[in-house]
Amino acid sequence: MSCENAVRRLSEYRRILCKLKALGFTKVFSDHLAGAIDVSPALVRKDFADFGLTGNRKSGYSVGELIDKLNRILLKEHTEEVIMVGCGGIGRALMNYNGFAGEGIRITAGFDSNPDLQNCDAAIPVLDISRLEVYINSHRIRTAIMTVPETYAGTMADRLAAAGIRAILNFSPITLKNLPGCFIRNVNFLYELENVIYFSAQDTPE
Amino acid sequence: MSCENAVRRLSEYRRILCKLKALGFTKVFSDHLAGAIDVSPALVRKDFADFGLTGNRKSGYSVGELIDKLNRILLKEHTEEVIMVGCGGIGRALMNYNGFAGEGIRITAGFDSNPDLQNCDAAIPVLDISRLEVYINSHRIRTAIMTVPETYAGTMADRLAAAGIRAILNFSPITLKNLPGCFIRNVNFLYELENVIYFSAQDTPE
C-alpha cells in the first residue's frame, strides 16, 4: 500500500484545519499548511489534488470545505466503531483514553480470553473471545485494534480477517503482513524506542 | 533525518536474526532476511553495506556476527536507561511492560506532577516533575518517553532538551519538530487509527 504517508498527512492537515477553524479562520493557503506540518507548499497542493480537494486561485482553500471533504475521505462523517482484541495493559490504556470519542472513533467492545478481565457491564464491555465472530458480524465491525501477546497475534489476525475485519492496528511485536482483504498496520514500541535511542547517539540530530 | 526507515529495518533484521540464532542457525542469506521482512534481497544487502555489515560471497552472513554488529549500532551493548515523563494511562502501561528488559532497555524512573501518582518505593520510582533535571543530570539520561497531555508537550520537550535529553519518543497528539541537539519521534495513535480506518474502506488492501 503506497499512499500511507499521504493519508497520514491528511490526518495532519485535518488536525491543523480544525484548530484554525476554532480560531475563526475560514480561508487557508497551501503555504501556511505546509509550514505547519513541515513540508513544501507544492506537496500540500499535490496531496489535495490527489484526493480531490480543490481551492480557488487567489483566495486559497476554504477551511470548512476542506474539513468536510477530509471528514468524508477519512470516514469521519459517522462514528467509526472499533473493537479491542486483548484487554491487558496497552488495551486498557487505549480503552480508557477519552481522546478518540471527539474524533469520531468509538471502541465499542473489548475481547479477552481471561475471564477475570471480562465484564459485560463496563462502559466498554469486555467479552469472552469466543463471542468475537458473532459480535463482528452483528455490529458490522470493520476495524480492530489488536493487543494480544505475540504468540497469538498471527492466528488472531487470520481469525479477525476471516470474521470480516477489513483492517487491523497491531500492537504486538510481530510484524504482520497484509492478509487478503485485510490491511494490517503494525505499531512496534520496541522499534520506536530503538530508533529514538539510535538517534540519541547521532551527531546534530537537528 | 533521512535514514529512519533504514534504522527501523535494522531493528527488524535484528529481531529475525535473534530468532534464527535461537533456532541454531549460524549463517543467513540476504534472500531469507528479505523474505522475512518483505523487502528485496538487494535492499538487505544495501542496508548492510550502508551500516558496515559485511558477509562472504557464497556463504552469506554470519548470524552471530550480524547480531553483534547490530547490537553495537543500536546501542545494545549496555542497558540503555530511559525515563518516562508523565505516568498516566499510557505511561504506566509502558512502565509495566516487561518486554523491554530483555532488549537492553530499562525505564529507570517516571516523573509526574500529580502527587497521587508519585511513589519513590515502587519498582520504577515515580518522582515529582521538579526533580527531573537533577535526575537526568546525575544519571546521565539521554532518552525520554513523553506521555504528558498535549498542552504541556511542547514546553516539556524544550525542558527535556535543555536538561540534556538527546532524543524523545513523544506520545502526545501534537507533532513536535526536532529541537537543536534533540531528536523527536512522534507516535500518534489517532493518526494510526485513522490510517487503518481509511484502508478498511479501500478495495483489495491486498
Next chain:
DNA sequence: AGCAAATGAATATAAAAATATCGATAAAAA
C-alpha cells in the same frame, strides 16, 4: 473596465528509496 498581485493547478524536475543487474569470488563438486 482594466490591471497588478497572489495563488491554485498542472507539469516538469529533482531527490530519495527500492529494486534489478552483473561481475567477482568463495565454496563445493567433479
Next chain:
DNA sequence: TTTTTATCGATATTTTTATATTCATTTGCT
C-alpha cells in the same frame, strides 16, 4: 585441479516521493 554454482558487493535502473516551475485565473484595487 578445474568446473560449477550460489551469493555478495557494487552499480545501474526503476519507481516513488517530494519540490520547483510555469501558467492561468481569481480577486481586489484604481
